[in-house]
């Protein structure tokens with residue numbers, strides 16, 4: 039199947055341009071043999087390359103390219119399939135944009151086209167070339183240092199006292215995971231994650247429950263969450279708990295139940311955030327937003343969890359605006375390498391900035407994911423990179439330190 043990949047990257051420091059010229063000469067031969075075409079644009083700092091040909095060959099060459107140490111910050115922008123080649127019989131061609139008149143260079147590239155149809159601007163692949171030449175997206179080309187330029191040092195001092203003896207009479211338990219601002223070295227809040235007494239997942243806890251039983255069990259579990267959060271002595275930190283959105287609608291007096299448990303456990307509503315999970319359609323939106331109004335007027339904050347997955351998407355945000363959204367792990371995963379994920383997250387950031395909604399990224403596991411998200415403007419993170427969830431306690435946060443500063 040005819041496959042096209044487009045990526046962009048940064049040339050690494052200390053790589054002379056001559057070595058790029060040598061690479062192009064060698065690549066031309068390899069591409070010719072593999073029936074692959076590579077159109078490479080270079081502006082002195084960044085590369086943008088279009089590679090097209092049979093799927094297997096394109097993917098194999100792209101894999102090699104991704105491991106090449108002459109360039110870094112490789113971001114895949116497009117992976118698409120089409121009926122005909124845009125650039126046949128070219129092997130590999132380098133366009134050094136510094137040597138071309140910017141008005142003419144795109145036409146020079148298009149003149150290399152061999153598609154039997156005229157190469158036209160409404161082709162997505164060619165639009166990427168045009169945007170690169172016009173440099174209108176340049177402010178989004180974040181330069182991220184290598185993953186090993188940071189070390190993550192656990193702050194053992196603060197963690198060991200943070201253990202809450204679980205209530206042996208309760209049918210559930212909680213694991214706690216902090217949300218942090220790594221540069222400020224500050225814990226923003228701690229999330230209480232539902233577990234079985236033995237540490238099993240919420241799915242196991244809820245197994246076999248349906249309808250109102252499920253909502254009642256979810257709501258009741260918050261009693262245990264607040265008691266454990268109180269025992270953890272989180273001080274002024276806020277605590278977040280998840281709640282199925284329909285529990286607010288289906289269980290009469292759910293809001294008062296929550297407020298009572300918050301008060302009994304010595305917490306104040308202002309330090310509590312209720313996170314609504316994405317896994318349920320909010321089918322009775324009017325009743326739901328009414329219950330949210332009650333939570334808000336009592337001082338409780340609300341958040342949308344797993345934003346971008348399932349039903350926790352854009353329509354939900356149009357219907358009600360929480361204090362915070364937590365971006366789903368599936369969007370965070372390898373964001374530093376993915377053009378589509380970067381574009382979506384930048385749009386979410388812009389949207390939330392317009393609505394003054396706080397953002398956090400959850401499930402952050404790699405230093406590169408965190409660095410890209412910081413560069414994009416996100417400052418609050420949750421994930422195993424900083425601290426994993428710990429049953430009946432809070433793990434020490436591993437704060438990042440730049441190797442050069444150690």
Ligand SMILES: Cc1cc2nc3c(=O)[nH]c(=O)nc-3n(C[C@H](O)[C@H](O)[C@H](O)COP(=O)(O)O)c2cc1C
Pocket residue numbers: 061064065066068069075076078085087089099102103104105106108109130
């Ligand atoms: C910006 C850039 C573009 C490249 N484009 C190609 C290409 O189109 N085809 C190719 O075979 N190698 C290309 N290379 C070189 C490959 O990364 C790699 O060196 C080559 O496939 C040999 O792989 P190997 O050293 O693992 O054997 C490119 C390298 C860079 C830095």
